[in-house]
Amino acid sequence: MDAYTLSYLLRYIPIILLAGTVCLLLFDSLGELRWDMRKNVHPFSGFFLMGVNSKNEAYQTKSLPLFHTTLVGTARSCDICLTGTGISKKHAIIYFYEGDWFIRSASGKNIVTLNGVRIRHAIPLENKDILGIGDVKLLFVSEKESADEAFVSFSEHEKIEPYPKEKTRMKRGFSLLFSNLFSVFTMILILLFIPKEFERTISLILIFYGVFLLISNIYYLILPKLMKNLDKTLLILLIQLSSIGFLFQIRLELFPGVSTKYTLDELMMNLTSQGISYLGAFLLFPVIALIVSKTYFIEKIWSICAVLTPAFLLITLLFGRGAESHGAGLWLSIGGFSLQLTEFAKITYLIVLSAFFKNRATRKNQFIFAIWAAVVFGLIFLLPDLGSAMILLPTTIIIYMVMTSEYLTTFLILLTGSGMGVLSYSLFSHVRRRIDGWGLLWSEINDNNSQIVYGLQAVGRGGLLGRGIGNGSPGGIPLAASDMIFSVICEELGLLSGICIVLLFIILWLRSAKITILSKDGYSSSLALGIGTLFFVQAAVVIAGTTGIIPLTGATIPFIARGGSSVITVIFLLGILLGLSARKAKVTS
Numbered sequence: 001m002d003a004y005t006l007s008y009l010l011r012y013i014p015i016i017l018l019a020g021t022v023c024l025l026l027f028d029s030l031g032e033l034r035w036d037m038r039k040n041v042h043p044f045s046g047f048f049l050m051g052v053n054s055k056n057e058a059y060q061t062k063s064l065p066l067f068h069t070t071l072v073g074t075a076r077s078c079d080i081c082l083t084g085t086g087i088s089k090k091h092a093i094i095y096f097y098e099g100d101w102f103i104r105s106a107s108g109k110n111i112v113t114l115n116g117v118r119i120r121h122a123i124p125l126e127n128k129d130i131l132g133i134g135d136v137k138l139l140f141v142s143e144k145e146s147a148d149e150a151f152v153s154f155s156e157h158e159k160i161e162p163y164p165k166e167k168t169r170m171k172r173g174f175s176l177l178f179s180n181l182f183s184v185f186t187m188i189l190i191l192l193f194i195p196k197e198f199e200r201t202i203s204l205i206l207i208f209y210g211v212f213l214l215i216s217n218i219y220y221l222i223l224p225k226l227m228k229n230l231d232k233t234l235l236i237l238l239i240q241l242s243s244i245g246f247l248f249q250i251r252l253e254l255f256p257g258v259s260t261k262y263t264l265d266e267l268m269m270n271l272t273s274q275g276i277s278y279l280g281a282f283l284l285f286p287v288i289a290l291i292v293s294k295t296y297f298i299e300k301i302w303s304i305c306a307v308l309t310p311a312f313l314l315i316t317l318l319f320g321r322g323a324e325s326h327g328a329g330l331w332l333s334i335g336g337f338s339l340q341l342t343e344f345a346k347i348t349y350l351i352v353l354s355a356f357f358k359n360r361a362t363r364k365n366q367f368i369f370a371i372w373a374a375v376v377f378g379l380i381f382l383l384p385d386l387g388s389a390m391i392l393l394p395t396t397i398i399i400y401m402v403m404t405s406e407y408l409t410t411f412l413i414l415l416t417g418s419g420m421g422v423l424s425y426s427l428f429s430h431v432r433r434r435i436d437g438w439g440l441l442w443s444e445i446n447d448n449n450s451q452i453v454y455g456l457q458a459v460g461r462g463g464l465l466g467r468g469i470g471n472g473s474p475g476g477i478p479l480a481a482s483d484m485i486f487s488v489i490c491e492e493l494g495l496l497s498g499i500c501i502v503l504l505f506i507i508l509w510l511r512s513a514k515i516t517i518l519s520k521d522g523y524s525s526s527l528a529l530g531i532g533t534l535f536f537v538q539a540a541v542v543i544a545g546t547t548g549i550i551p552l553t554g555a556t557i558p559f560i561a562r563g564g565s566s567v568i569t570v571i572f573l574l575g576i577l578l579g580l581s582a583r584k585a586k587v588t589s
Contacts, residue, residue: 003192007468010189015465015497017182021240022500022507024175025233028168029510036517043067044520047101049080049094052130052137064138068096068520069359072133073106077405086111087134094125095359097521098296101125101140107363176220176236183213183243189469190251205250208275212246213239215282223286227293227582231515234578237508238285238559238571244501245560245567246278248489252474252481252562277564281571288572292579299523302355305348306372312341312348313379320383330385340565342380342388347572349376349392350530357403358522366404381420384428387555391538393417398533403526438551451478452548455487459495459547466494481562483554486546498543501560505539508532515581524580531577535570 043065050063070079075089082091090106104122105112113132114123125131127142187209194202216239224230291297321331331338356369373396380389397417401410424431437448445453454477461467472491474480480488490498512532519525535558542561545552556563558570 004468004471006192007189007470009468010185011466011468011493014182014186014189014469015493017178017185018240018244018493018497018500021175021178021182021236022503024171024178025236025507026503028171028175029233029507029514032168033510033514033517036514044096046143048141049131049138050141052139063141066094066096066101068525069522070094071106071360082133082136084134084136087136090360092131092133093360094131095522097358097523098299101142103131105362106360172232172236176217176239179236179240179243180213180217182240183209183247186243186247186469187250190247190254193251193470194254201254208279209246209250212242212275212278212282215279216242219286223289223578226286226290227579229582230289230293230578231511231581233507233511234574234581237504237511238574241501241504241559242278242571244489245485248485248560249481249562251469251492252485252488277567278571281568285571285575285578288575289579289582292576293582298351298527298576299355302351305351309345309348309352310372310375310379312345313376313383316341317379317383330383338564340563342383342385343563343565343569345376346388346392346534346569347576350395350527350534350573353396353399354523354527354530357399357526360404366409377420381424384424384431385554386424386431386434387541387553389417389420389424390541390553391534391555394537395530395534399526399530402529403522434551438548441548451484452546452552454478455484455546456548458484458487458491459498462491462494464495466490466492466497468492482556483542483552483561484546485561486543486557489560501557502539502543505536505558509536511581512577515577519580519583524583528577528580531573534573 044067047066048063049066064080067079071090071093072078072080072082073089073091074082074087078090088106088110091110092103092112093106094101094103096102102122102124103112103114104119111132111134112119113130114125115130116132125140127140129140131138131140187206191202216235220232220235220239223235224232316330316332319332321333330340330342332341333339352372353369356365361369377389377393380392397410397413400413401407404410425435433448437446437450438452440446441449441452458472458474458477462472469492472488474488474491477484477487486498486501489501509532512528512535515528516525516532519528538555539557541550541553542555542557544550545555556566559567
């Protein structure tokens with residue numbers, strides 16, 4: 001029995017293992033999110049407001065609860081709804097940040113006083129402070145002064161009910177086991193196909209991949225001991241998604257029909273470059289998670305990131321290469337390596353976005369952010385980098401809408417983004433070619449849509465269960481290892497595996513939503529939601545382009561597609577998300 005027949009007969013095993021991992025993680029994530037929404041979405045205990053009479057004495061009334069971001073005004077959508085003279089619909093914001101409570105006006109025009117003095121910017125609150133909102137006076141009460149000093153974390157003070165361990169321990173254990181078995185079994189199938197001329201590379205590949213799996217599983221065992229309450233599911237997702245990417249990159253480099261265009265030295269350079277990106281990012285991954293979980297460093301560098309984001313794009317605009325082959329010059333050559341600063345700009349952009357919208361931003365701050373974002377998107381527009389625009393704009397809109405609840409402005413931002421898309425179509429020939437080719441996708445095959453057509457044919461050949469590892473024809477698909485790798489996976493492991501990949505990114509978003517709910521400061525909430533949304537939007541944009549739902553954008557599917565800078569970026573972002581999941585919101589009086 002030859003390798004092709006064996007792979008076809010055994011194709012069910014990796015599909016079952018992948019589907020098992022996805023099902024366990026999905027049901028666990030949905031159950032945990034529902035639990036956290038029911039049990040843990042409540043105000044801070046020990047901190048509240050009370051009405052004050054003319055003698056600045058609290059009168060008998062029901063206490064007004066405080067959430068980590070509390071909007072006060074006359075609107076029914078406010079967390080604390082007041083009636084009185086001189087109170088606007090959205091008048092003041094009280095929020096918790098870095099262990100302290102702050103109050104500020106929701107806009108520069110609203111008058112807010114603290115102990116009788118009008119405040120012009122955010123001011124920290126202390127126990128028994130008198131807040132003036134219009135003609136209403138409120139007493140800020142902190143009952144934490146007499147608390148035991150040993151109780152330093154929010155979870156200890158609040159007595160948060162954790163999701164029952166017995167419901168999740170076994171599911172995570174089996175999902176990790178299935179993920180590792182998928183990796184090992186798929187690698188065995190790949191080794192069956194290695195051409196004779198590349199046989200001496202087997203030991204190096206096994207060492208490289210073995211180190212990768214070993215480090216991943218060590219992290220799963222060690223990191224939860226270093227960071228309490230760390231989200232272990234994120235580590236399993238990292239292992240599963242990175243394994244799929246690593247395995248298919250090896251498959252595309254080594255198999256006949258694809259590898260014949262490379263010499264042995266070129267082949268080893270490609271594999272080594274990809275492996276160095278993975279392993280280098282993996283080594284820094286826990287460092288990033290620890291820094292984020294233990295410090296507020298990432299919040300404090302937002303102003304530096306505000307400079308770096310347009311700087312990265314401007315440097316790429318001036319010195320980037322690759323416009324001849326890819327339509328946009330996004331690659332910088334440094335020695336023998338290529339670097340994409342536009343990928344790292346996604347990290348800095350999210351840090352700045354979260355800093356501006358860590359609580360309900362004032363109109364002034366919204367205006368400042370709008371100017372900054374206009375510069376950033378203007379540079380993206382000039383590159384032009386359609387993929388980054390289609391990823392960052394929806395992420396921005398979702399964060400803005402969630403953190404401000406200003407739906408009309410959100411709609412206007414959406415219209416502005418649509419206008420930029422129309423302008424891109426008018427000005428840039430490669431954008432026109434992609435959209436025109438996509439419009440003719442079902443009527444003719446031409447140079448502008450052949451990539452999508454070949455990808456769709458591969459998905460069709462694979463059917464529901466695939467043809468088996470090594471039985472596909474990726475050599476006929478342009479950019480099979482990067483833009484179109486989803487089609488390769490669907491051809492060899494079936495549409496069912498493609499659906500599993502989509503569900504893995506949905507699970508990743510669900511985990512970010514859980515972190516957003518449990519975070520007790522606005523910055524952690526907005527950054528967690530931003531990272532999860534960016535992953536999901538990027539995966540959705542790439543998969544939709546591959547399957548012909550939208551035009552191709554040139555973006556790559558996170559963790560799976562070939563790339564150095566993109567791999568490092570997504571692993572760093574997941575490290576930040578992991579650190580946010582392990583944060584403790586310190587409560588002070």
